[in-house]
Structures are given as structure tokens and as C-alpha cells.
Amino acid sequence: MRAIWKGALTFGLVNVPVKVYSATEDHDVPLHQVHAADGGRIRYQRICELDGEVVPFQEIDKAYDDGERTVVLTKEDLASLPAERSREIDVVEFVPSEQVDPLTFDRAYYLEPDSTSPKAYVLLRKTLEQTDRTAIVRFSLRQKTRLAALRVRDDVLVLQTLLWADEVREAAFPSLDEPVRISAKELELSASLVDSFSSDFDPEEYGDEYQQELRTLIDAKLEQGDALDTSETFGERVEEGEGGEVIDLMEALRASVERSRAARGESGTTPAAKDAKPRAKKEPAPRKKAKAS
Numbered sequence: 001m002r003a004i005w006k007g008a009l010t011f012g013l014v015n016v017p018v019k020v021y022s023a024t025e026d027h028d029v030p031l032h033q034v035h036a037a038d039g040g041r042i043r044y045q046r047i048c049e050l051d052g053e054v055v056p057f058q059e060i061d062k063a064y065d066d067g068e069r070t071v072v073l074t075k076e077d078l079a080s081l082p083a084e085r086s087r088e089i090d091v092v093e094f095v096p097s098e099q100v101d102p103l104t105f106d107r108a109y110y111l112e113p114d115s116t117s118p119k120a121y122v123l124l125r126k127t128l129e130q131t132d133r134t135a136i137v138r139f140s141l142r143q144k145t146r147l148a149a150l151r152v153r154d155d156v157l158v159l160q161t162l163l164w165a166d167e168v169r170e171a172a173f174p175s176l177d178e179p180v181r182i183s184a185k186e187l188e189l190s191a192s193l194v195d196s197f198s199s200d201f202d203p204e205e206y207g208d209e210y211q212q213e214l215r216t217l218i219d220a221k222l223e224q225g226d227a228l229d230t231s232e233t234f235g236e237r238v239e240e241g242e243g244g245e246v247i248d249l250m251e252a253l254r255a256s257v258e259r260s261r262a263a264r265g266e267s268g269t270t271p272a273a274k275d276a277k278p279r280a281k282k283e284p285a286p287r288k289k290a291k292a293s
Contacts, residue, residue: 005141006114007087009124009150009157012256016113016120018089023108023158029214089139089159091150097134100149104162111150111157121157128152136162 005020033042046055063072113121128135128151135150137159148161221227 001110003112004109007089007139009089009091009111009137011091011124011135012253012260014120014124014253014256016124017115018111018121018157019114020159021110021112023110027208027211029211029218089137089148089150091135091137093136094128094131094133095136097132097151100134100136100162101168104168105149106161106163109159109161111159125152125155125157128157 001021003019003021007018007020009016009018034040035042046057046060047053048055061072061074062078063070065071111121115121124135127133137148137150139146139148139159146161147164148159151158151160
């Protein structure tokens with residue numbers, strides 16, 4: 001796997017440098033369109049509907065159409081927006097894991113520690129496991145602000161992007177508003193049917209039969225010589241940056257806890273803070289939170 005992004009996971013004053021990898025991949029066989037008569041590749045051109053001319057990519061702008069009017073957004077217009085270029089994954093809050101609706105899950109990414117010592121990474125992982133909490137984080141990827149859930153899977157931190165609240169449709173079906181009577185016998189038989197199909201889920205037992213048969217068909221055509229002489233190349237876009245190092249983990253943890261308590265108006269210090277010797281080192285300034293788009 002190749003990292004698509006590098007940065008730092010931050011909670012309080014703790015800084016955990018990480019590399020981000022796509023956790024999933026598409027296994028569909030890549031297909032393109034050809035002319036049935038001679039096998040020639042069908043390609044699409046950017047043609048203006050007004051003058052019928054092919055438009056170079058550098059002369060293309062974006063536009064929004066509300067059904068009646070069209071607003072053209074130039075490259076300068078888009079460049080004036082506050083682009084998100086932060087290399088930090090900021091923990092906003094820790095919530096009970098059951099409160100995160102799986103319906104909001106989107107893309108998944110693995111996080112790998114990117115530091116000489118993985119101590120802070122392992123500490124966060126164990127803390128999430130012990131408290132049965134999921135971290136809600138904000139970060140930016142390809143100039144878009146993302147909301148995500150940070151959880152643990154097989155001893156690895158997984159970043160699962162979340163849909164925004166207004167991206168989840170409401171399930172409003174009038175047919176479900178009508179009262180339905182379910183007898184005890186029907187419920188008993190239904191439960192019996194479920195029990196007869198009960199098993200432990202093993203994803204390895206399932207496969208995409210269509211894609212498997214498609215690959216078999218392609219291989220058969222190749223063996224029979226029923227193929228054209230073509231070649232294609234594929235590239236992978238990689239975005240990289242620099243992540244910071246973890247400096248004095250216990251000091252950062254103590255300072256973060258004390259700052260959080262002070263913000264809530266609570267008194268007292270942590271046991272670790274009481275035992276700590278005074279340090280001449282100046283308290284780091286609070287980080288500025290990235291604004292949501």
C-alpha cells in the first residue's frame with residue numbers, strides 16, 4: 001500500500017504523526033467502450049453547446065444551475081474560498097461507540113504511526129478500546145473538510161469518514177404508518193426461520209460471482225486469440241506532507257487534562273500532575289481549530 005496523506009492526529013496537546021492509507025479497493029474489472037464494428041476506442045470530447053467547438057481543459061470553468069439561472073464560478077472565484085490545507089486530524093470529542101450510526105459511514109482509511117516511537121499511537125488505541133469510545137475528528141483532504149470517526153480494528157486505528165447530517169435522507173414512508181397486527185404464532189415461526197439460518201459471519205465465504213465470471217470470460221477470449229493489441233497505463237495520485245514528532249507525551253497529556261478541566265470550571269489536578277516536578281518549560285499555546293467549510 002502507498003500512503004495517500006501524511007499528517008498528525010491531535011487531541012489536546014498530544015500530537016500523533018500518522019500516515020493515511022485507503023482501507024478498501026474496487027475489485028471490479030475495468031471496462032471501456034469501443035466501436036462494435038472495428039473495436040476502436042470510444043472517447044469523449046468537451047464540446048461547447050453554443051459554438052460546437054472542442055474546449056481545452058484550461059478554458060473550462062464550473063457553474064451552478066438552480067433550474068432557472070446559471071452562476072459561473074471561475075478559477076479565481078474558487079481560489080478565493082478559504083481552502084483547507086491543514087495537515088492535522090483534530091479530535092473534536094469522544095462519544096459512546098453505539099451513538100455513531102453506521103448509515104453515516106463512508107470511506108475507510110488505515111492510520112499507521114509515522115514516528116520513531118509509536119507510544120502515543122498505541123496509547124490512543126488502548127484508550128479507545130478501554131473506554132469503548134469513538135473519537136469524532138475533523139480533517140481536510142483534497143481541500144475538503146471532512147468529519148470522521150476514529151476507531152480501532154485489529155490493533156490498527158481506522159479513520160472512517162462520515163456523511164454530514166444533511167446528506168442522510170429521512171426515511172418517511174406512509175405505508176409504514178398504517179397499524180399492522182403480528183400474531184404470536186407468526187412471530188414464533190419467523191424467529192424459527194431466523195434461527196435455522198443463524199451462523200457466524202465470515203466475509204471470506206462470500207465472493208463477487210459476476211466479477212469472477214467476467215474475468216473467466218476475458219481469460220477465455222485471450223486464450224482463443226480474440227483480443228486486440230492495445231496497452232494502457234494507470235497512475236496513482238499520492239499526496240504527502242510532513243508530520244510532527246511527539247514531544248514529552250506525559251507533559252502534553254497532563255496539560256491537556258488541566259486545560260480541559262479549567263475550561264469546564266472544574267478544580268483539582270490529576271494524580272500524575274500532583275507528582276510531577278515543576279518544569280521551567282513554557283506552556284504550549286492552544287492550537288487553533290480549523291474552521292468548518
